[in-house]
Amino acid sequence: MTPILKTEQLSYVYGAGTPFERRAVDRVDLEVAPGEFLGIIGHTGSGKSTLIQHLNGLLRPTEGRVLFEGRDLWRDPKQIRRTRFRVGLVFQYPEYQLFEETVARDIAFGPRNMGLSEEDAARRVEAAMQLVGLAPEAADKSPFDLSGGQKRRVAIAGVIAMEPDVLILDEPTAGLDPRGREDILGHIRAYHAEHGSAVILVSHSMEEIARSVQRIVVLNRARVAMDGTPHEVFSRVTELEQTGLSVPAVTQVMRRLRALGLDIDPAAYTVRQAAAELAPLIRRARPC
């Protein structure tokens, strides 16, 4: 399948020519297939946020190219705004971008910029609110009266309402309590299942990524360090630890058990997988 998004030898240098010069992204090749659920993971400062801002044309690569549906984003800068409607980007702490008087109007900002009619925009707002689990009554409230978690949902709905073909979320659960995290992730998974759009989830938490994505790209010091299925990535524990990342707690338990002599897959990364691995052993050990 042809990738919907692709970067070729993408590099980005901050503050070129000043004493603060820093290469934030270094020759990154990345491919995203349509409908794929991709996780990008990396330590703070590994270049995650900079990388994703290239994918919808907010940053212009210092070197290399970004291709959307095989077309170079920067060949025709006038088209970039239209690409942004198709590659939706939710920033870190997106609740700080809310500005409208009501929740519904704020969510409608994107759709209205697309030039949709009022009815179409309203329909999309309704759908987006439902997707992120906002009650219809919230539509007429001021976004500034909502709780932090609710604001976050409004902000995410504002991007989802554009119904992008690629949805990119930068640390969507940062600063939320465990329940809020699970909630948001659940809504994102539901969006992926329902729309068939590609979703790119950026995070530094392995736990979070492990349960959602089909493929993981690990960034380390501005470069791609690993690229593979969660199973592949989590088998390379020592390398991960060297880059300052840890494997999910379940994987750690499985590794310890294997070290103790059990014949199990040490790279199981969800509770369900671990249970499937361990159940037969337990059944065998139990006297009938």
Added chain:
Amino acid sequence: MLKDITLGQFFPGHSLLHRLDPRVKLVLTAAYIVALFMAHGVFTYGVMVLWLAAAVRLSRLRVRVLVKGIRPLVLIITLTALLNIFYTDGVVLFSFWILRVTLEGLVIAGRMVLRIVMLIMGTFLLTYTTSPIRLTDALECLLGPLKKLRAPIHELATMMTIALRFIPTLLEETDKIMNAQRARGADFDSGHVVRRARALVPLLVPLFVSAFRRAEDLAMAMECRCYHGGEGRTRMYPLRMTPLDGCVLTAMLAVSVGVGVASRFGY
């Protein structure tokens, strides 16, 4: 990008100019400005150019960085030059349509442009090599005598420190919000004036909200650490004059007095 605005930015370093006492730098910048405005002939201007060149050399900053600071003011500089060229009476060199170019006009324009450029570069050199905190410390110290007249110098200095401290933060925030709204299709760069002004609402509202939030947080944090104004407050890094500071101060003050005197005699 907004980050490219270098006005008032500080470039950390360990050059001689960086290490100089901020009070000395502040006084010398003032002396430099006065001398620059008194300079008249080739000799005095030459001295000023040398002064600036020496300071730039000692700061170890790249000249490109300094030149970049002038860029936003190119329009004003050009306008000043043109007005001086066309509106000065004297020996007409050539003329076309209603415009006359005079020799005197060219000389005055050249002088003005040189003066403005050197003024900007000199003052930028101060902020480039002095951290805002040290700068306000110096200001507070130099204005200290006014405290006897009950002028709220410490409060002013604190306000300035905070304002300076938050300029880069707010710029960064502006950049972030702008990008977030751009990702939702906001268009800040095209359309007529009214449209552009309206396009700023999605930027300004979140920016104000976050500025107020930050102000509240900061006030709370300061109170938690028992901030109660300047009385009895000591410094972590007290300003100390070294012999070198004294030498530089005396030498350069002498130079600026020299420039002033020389310019009176028409040099």
